[in-house]
Amino acid sequence: MFDQADAVLLARIQFAFTVSFHFIFPAFSIGLASYLAVLEALWLKTGRTVYLTLFKYWLKIFALAFGMGVVSGIVMSYQFGTNWSVFSDKAGPVIGPLMAYEVMTAFFLEAGFLGVMLFGMNRVGRGLHFAATLMVAIGTFISAFWILSANSWMQTPAGFSINEVGQFVPESWLEIIFNPSFPYRLAHTVLAAYLTTALVVGAVGAWHLLRDRRNEAARVMFSMATGLVMVAAPIQIFAGDMHGLNTLEHQPAKVMAMEGHFESHPDGAPLILFGIPDQEAGEVRHQIAIPKASSLILKHDPDAPLDGLETLPREDWPYVPIVFWSFRIMVGLGFLMLALGGFALVQRLRGRLHSSRALHRFALAMGPSGFVAVIAGWVTTEVGRQPFTVYGLLRTAQSASPLEAPAVATSLLIFILVYFIVFGSGTLYILKLMHKAPQTATPDQTRDDETEEHQPVRAAGITPAPAVHAGRAIGSRHGPGTHASPTREER
Template identity: 70%
Template structure:
């Protein structure tokens, strides 16, 4: 049945499937950890119990999402050895230590303070607990730092040498490897995307509960905070994305040309193709809707700047154009939809209708999962656009795979599909159930009793002021 399928293609599908499941959880964890840090900091500063209640509400969701992210991430590291052993052999001296640094810094930081964050809410001092929350939030960003450094090196490899065995090894300094040309742009773009993903998820949950109870103070607060993030951070993300695109054009021009659908060179300024049907065989875009000169204006900031075309590059070095073309448009469309929702919320806020506009709330609910779709579309654009290379320009994907037969790879792929659909499907269902439960409307007061000598906060410090309205100290309602 699988003898006629390509083992390399199946290995790519398997990695794409597993990393797509995995990617949504770190994106959520990075943003949600920082959101929890802000909530707890606001509670300590203002004493308003709504922040404590929201902290407990989202802490349960964070714990489940974080665990699912860790479990799904472990699988990816094993695939380097099973399906991509040649890549591991040749690039391992560079990427292996970087991934090890992620474990000994970020993962240990997260694991060391996660227990305090989850279970120490009534057992340690408030400042110590807040410190633990900050360390977990920092750990998620440090983890992104190392993983994105690895990925960026594969996109824009620098600081390496090749030894007699054909292996990539570090040259004079690790700095050239870690801070490769695309890394700063990719790090800021990805972390900001994680924050926006979380903001729209939080905003969608808040809007969902506002549609049912406009007076729910927790839903009001989370929706307001999320919409502030949308209106402030989305323009920043669009600007950062533009800088990232300029960097990609410099170092990976074929990827950008595939994103734009520019097959032919444009010596007098390239158009911006909004829509169309890319035809790689014919090297054209059928039924295209294009705006003259705008492509050069976007990519070069000069409407008359010349741009090359994909036909200027060897055809065997082209990425799959249609996939990159459409995934990029999905990402950009969602970005502008986020901006539109943020502006809409700002107008509603100025009109004193932020909590009364049911149309706005319905739109926010629809946009709740948009961030996850956008980060997956961005990942597809980045990774498929790097093809046909694993290490861009130096090592091809077909040279990176393990010497496996197609049936063996197909069998493991089927197993992953079955297990992931069952396990992570139930996990996502449970997360949605948690989000579907309304946040407690009761506000708690901060502890008025000084800390004990040992720094232990009384168990009532985060308990709601009214047990009839709020939940217990662990966030149960």
């Protein structure tokens, strides 16, 4: 009933499903960790309570997103041993150390300082707490560095040799780590993470401004978020263009699929805006195209020739319909982000940034767009690399474990069920936290906020010593009043 091809397809679907869930959380937490560091730095520099309020507000959300990212990442990595053992055997000498470096540097750094960041604001000095926040932010970037280096090596392998048993053996770690596509992919992905976070923060700010435009915390977060979108969106479009030129040089088949170029164009290739790719017929039906625009973008010459997929064996073609449409989704959302940044700039100059309901509705609608764009970009990258796991050297069909299709299908169904329950619940709770408006605390509320940490202790009939009040948990809800004096940070 099933054959090995079915098992490989199911294993690919399972990895795509789990990595899509995983990718959402790091894309958010990388940017959010940096945002928290900026908020704390502004609070320390200016003493404005609104920055501390926003820090505490987003800290809870970061903790949840970070935790779900760690859990989903651990589950995903097990598939290298279960569904892709041949790939692990052949590429392990290269991929294994890169993954280990990520754990030994980024994960240990994040784990070591995360507890101080989450619970240590009133237990350590301000400088040490800010240092912990910075270390977590730096750790998320280092994590992205190693993971993207490993993925980029699979796209543009370098610095290796192949031994007598078919394994990829390292020859130059500098060439492996800094392979030809890595700098472009790192810049493009990290910018995408910052944009994703800015769009979420902006959407939350817009939501609360639509309900109460006088909310100071909402005004500040919306201003900061739209400012970042305004700056980062055009830079991201430029970085994406550079990444595309690099891909054309090293993975031409992927660019052919992205552009829908089944046929070669010796006198300038058109830019196909929309159409229906037909893999079997080798053409894009009902296309709407701009003559010679693709050559202008990719070669900076409207008459430059561009090869099509017809120049490659059919067994080396990626699946064009998916790559073609995922690329357009990513690019289309990128230009919508650019439009949002431009609209926000105009309203800022007009003094209507916090009163323009049209801008707020636009920002609210764009809230999820960063997640959609990063998933679309990942699909473009990974499906465009097919039919190879290590581009041009190791085929996907030769990388899978010798498993039966029913076994893979069973684990896939279990993953789908568990992921939607666990991560769906976590996401709903994050949305619930976002739904609640951030309120800048008054001095009386700040003192009241200190008391709730001790409610379980008082319920047991124990009165805490005054010194214990310095251990208030970050982000606790307002509790009954207390006679304890405020801490140094609260003054």
